[in-house]
Amino acid sequence: MTDYPKTSRLMQRGTDFLGCESAILCGAMSWVSERNLVSAISNAGGFGVIACGAMTPELLDAEIAATKAMTDRPFGVNLITMHPQLFDLIEVCSRHAVGHVVLAGGIPPKGSVEAIKGGDSPARVICFAPTLALAKKLLRSGADALVIEGMEAGGHIGPVSTSVLAQEILPALAEDHLIFVAGGIGKGQAIAGYLEMGAAGVQLGTRFACATESIAHPDFKKAFFRASARDAIASVQVDPRLPVIPVRALRNKGTETFTAKQIEVAGRLDRGEVEMGEAQLQIEHYWAGALRRAVIDGDVEGGSLMAGQSVGMVREEEPVAQIVATLMAECEEALGRR
Known part of the structure; x- marks a missing residue:
């Protein structure tokens, strides 16, 4: 892997926590973040995340097993807090010794964080925090890391922009806690800025949706390229x-x-x-x-x-490894100009 000394130093806490080479998570995109894309991202040194969405425990079991067959690198699973079988899904993750579980869609229900962090195969918990107050509450409740995602992101969004969330939350929490920034990130230069503000890493979804390894329909990808x-x-x-x-x-x-x-x-x-x-x-x-x-x-x-607003930066189908390498190189170059 190419050496990115400045970027790697600023990502160190994030990569140590995730167990990967680049603290770049893939946002969990339903129907897109499945075995092919997730394994490709992890194999490229990033951190893939399976989007469980509305899957049954049986489907998630099969998806995790298939992903493990395609990569020996760490990856996570994103679970929706309102899923009626949340605790069964947590059990599936534990059975497969998944190291990181991302809880999305609302405040984690009582006992869910404890269930993930307990048992025979305890995992680390990552939660989404749309405000500083909620970020503090989630950390007190046992979250090991947070993702702050701005309204520029694709899919379900909050009302505040990424840049404002970063200015509000990173100075207050990043020194003592692991905070990943998401929403509207399409270039390595933006990654450099958030890392310098104290972020442990970043999360991208839209940039990966049209990767070569993404199973998204060709017409879906073409719509992104035109947008x-x-x-x-x-x-x-x-x-x-x-x-x-x-x-x-x-x-x-x-x-x-x-x-x-x-x-x-x-x-x-x-x-x-x-x-x-x-x-x-x-x-x-x-x-x-x-x-x-x-x-x-x-x-x-x-x-x-x-799609997030960074869709305007997605112009062609690229292999995941090339996307990760480009982001890291852009980030390193930007840090070198500081």
Whole structure:
């Protein structure tokens, strides 16, 4: 592996924690972050993360086993906190001795962090923190590391930009805790800046979505290559009763369909045809299905093309190893100019 002394020094805490050569995590992208992409990222010196999403324990078991067959390097598993079988999924990770579990989608439910860190094969816990107050709470609750992700990211997003989160959280916590920065990162120069601010590493999703090893449909990848940053827009909440977390995706007919879906569900709620919980679940199910149609089936008009604003920097299909090498070289060059 090429030597990147300045970058490696600043990433040291992150690489020691993850057990890899480059503290570059892959964001867990449903339908995309599976065995092929995850193993390729870990084999390239980064840290791949399986997106469990709505998988059953049996499917996750098979996915972890298949990934382990393709790499002997460390990788993690991303679990959604609202999954009805969360503790069964945690057990699957433990059985496979997965070293790192990422909890996403909300505050970890009671006992989940303890379940991950206990047992015969304890793992390290990584959580997402959208505010400084929540970051402190998660660390007190046992999180070993945090990811702070700004609104520039793809998929479900929060309301604050990456640069603001970094300025707020890194000076307060990075000296004593492991903080990874995510959202809108497409170049090594940005990585250099966050490392200098105290980040232990970074997480990227959009840049890896169109890698050669990604199983995403060719038409899905072509949509990314054609897009600019302004094409990746956040969804609009139509009815305040439906607490829809905004989703950033490329503008298409599917974006318009989601707005119509919210109006339809709100109408059913008004007529008493569905309860609030069911209404919210219907919204989430929409996204799961729409994303699969785009990634797997190649429906780039009606499906959901979840992408971060860094999509404008994705111009061609590249092998994962080349993407990682480019990011590291850009970061090293930027640090050398300081």
